[in-house]
Structure formats: C-alpha cells, structure tokens
Amino acid sequence: MRRVVVTGANRGLGLEFVRQLAARGDDVVAGVRQPKLADALNKLASKSAGRVTVVQLDVGEPDDIAAAALHIGERFDSVDLLINNAGIWTAPDQPDRASSGPLADLRPDAVLEVLRINAVGPILVTQALAPCLAAAGQGVVVNISSWLGSIRGATNRGNLAYAMSKAALNMLTGRLAAELAGQGTIVVSMSPGWVATDMGGPSAPLEPPESVQGMLNVVNALTPAQSGTFLDHAGAVLPW
Numbered sequence: 001m002r003r004v005v006v007t008g009a010n011r012g013l014g015l016e017f018v019r020q021l022a023a024r025g026d027d028v029v030a031g032v033r034q035p036k037l038a039d040a041l042n043k044l045a046s047k048s049a050g051r052v053t054v055v056q057l058d059v060g061e062p063d064d065i066a067a068a069a070l071h072i073g074e075r076f077d078s079v080d081l082l083i084n085n086a087g088i089w090t091a092p093d094q095p096d097r098a099s100s101g102p103l104a105d106l107r108p109d110a111v112l113e114v115l116r117i118n119a120v121g122p123i124l125v126t127q128a129l130a131p132c133l134a135a136a137g138q139g140v141v142v143n144i145s146s147w148l149g150s151i152r153g154a155t156n157r158g159n160l161a162y163a164m165s166k167a168a169l170n171m172l173t174g175r176l177a178a179e180l181a182g183q184g185t186i187v188v189s190m191s192p193g194w195v196a197t198d199m200g201g202p203s204a205p206l207e208p209p210e211s212v213q214g215m216l217n218v219v220n221a222l223t224p225a226q227s228g229t230f231l232d233h234a235g236a237v238l239p240w
C-alpha cells in the first residue's frame, strides 16, 4: 500500500489515476477545485472503503495548497507519490487564441493564467509536500507534462502558452530532481500521450485507462537513476 496525492482529480486522467490507485489498494488524497461538484470522484470515494479522500485543492490558490498539505500531513506520515496532474489547455473564459496565439492575438492575462496553473501550481504543491515526500524515504513526484512541452520534439506552431507552460514544468523536473535527490525523492516528467479526455478530445487514439495504466507501470519501476528524465506513458525517454 502506498500513499498518493493526485491533483486535478475531478475528471479525465486525474480521476482515472485515482480509480486505478484505489483499485490496487493505495491510500489516495484526491485534490479538486470544488469537492461538492466532484460527483464521479465522490462516488468512487464512497465505494473505496476509506482509501480515497477528497480535498479542496485549487493548485492556483496558495491557501488551498497550505490547507491540503496540513490535512495530508495529519492523515499520512509520509507521501510516497505525488502526481501533479492538474492542468488547463487555455485560460478559462477567454478565447483560445488569447493564450494559444497567433502572436498578435495573445493577451497577457490569458498567457499568465496558463503558466500559473500548469507551471507555478506544481512548484507550490511540491514545495508544500516536500517534507512528506522526504519522510517516505524514496518519494516520487510525477509532473504530468506533454509532448508539446518538448522544445526539440514539438516544432509545430500554436498552443503557445500551453507549450511554454509544459516546457517550464519540464525545467522544474530537472531542477527539483537535483535539489530533492538529497532527500531521496525521484522527480520525473511524463507525457500521457494524446488521450481522449475533455482536453484531448474524442479523436485521441488513447483512452484514459490505457494511458494511466502505462504511466503507473513506469512509475512502479522508477529508479533514482531515472530522476530528472522526461518519459512517455510506455517509459520511452523523450527529448527536452
């Protein structure tokens, strides 16, 4: 049994992570923006024999992060696995082009919002949970990135703020892998593939169960030597 924290657990990949982790017997704290509206997750939690706890955790809200970390510290002595999954494709209530481009259509508040949630959010959540990860001995942080965050790999145009945010997240992985090595914590970026969620859309070739199963298989087999790498859902190393 492991103790796991998943952000963005209301739907999509986050919800599927919680489903699979609970099914294998892990204790899971599932962070969502609005617990009362998290119907599918609450149903899952109610059938989990206490293994799934739902907490309010908007990764853009430092107060939520502090309260969730306090709750997690009280519930668990340590955290074995943190999955920084929460993310947005574009800024809510803004036209897509305000954060995706073209350049002339970008709006500073939309670009900043995508960076704030996708890149700064994982910094703050990891900072708050670092002591719990240290207490695990060999804790693991998985930053859910994207192929679009690969500077060498994703050469297409568009999705500007999203791609920048995932490249920044990848840099966080590299920096934290070095900083947290001393406390035994492994940090990786993972690309889930193109997955049929609300974000990925119905044309995506992968379904959430397959992507998440693949990522969990990779995470289960991680070694310290792999800390600071960027991996896909099948475990292949991706270019930064």
Ligand SMILES: NC(=O)c1ccc[n+]([C@@H]2O[C@H](COP(=O)([O-])OP(=O)(O)OC[C@H]3O[C@@H](n4cnc5c(N)ncnc54)[C@H](OP(=O)(O)O)[C@@H]3O)[C@@H](O)[C@H]2O)c1
Pocket (backbone or CB within 6 Å): 007, 008, 009, 010, 011, 012, 013, 014, 031, 032, 033, 034, 057, 058, 059, 060, 084, 085, 086, 087, 088, 117, 144, 145, 146, 147, 191, 192, 193, 194, 195, 196, 197, 198, 199, 200, 201, 204
């Ligand atoms: N699907 C793909 O093809 C794909 C590909 C590459 C990478 N990814 C990455 O995989 C992760 C999950 O994506 P997905 O496909 O499952 O997307 P999704 O279906 O759009 O779900 C995103 C989840 O993130 C949550 N979220 C958004 N902003 C948040 C915040 N400020 N605080 C806490 N939770 C927040 C959402 O909460 P609400 O329900 O409250 O809105 C939702 O539960 C993201 O990081 C995404 O960038 C996805």
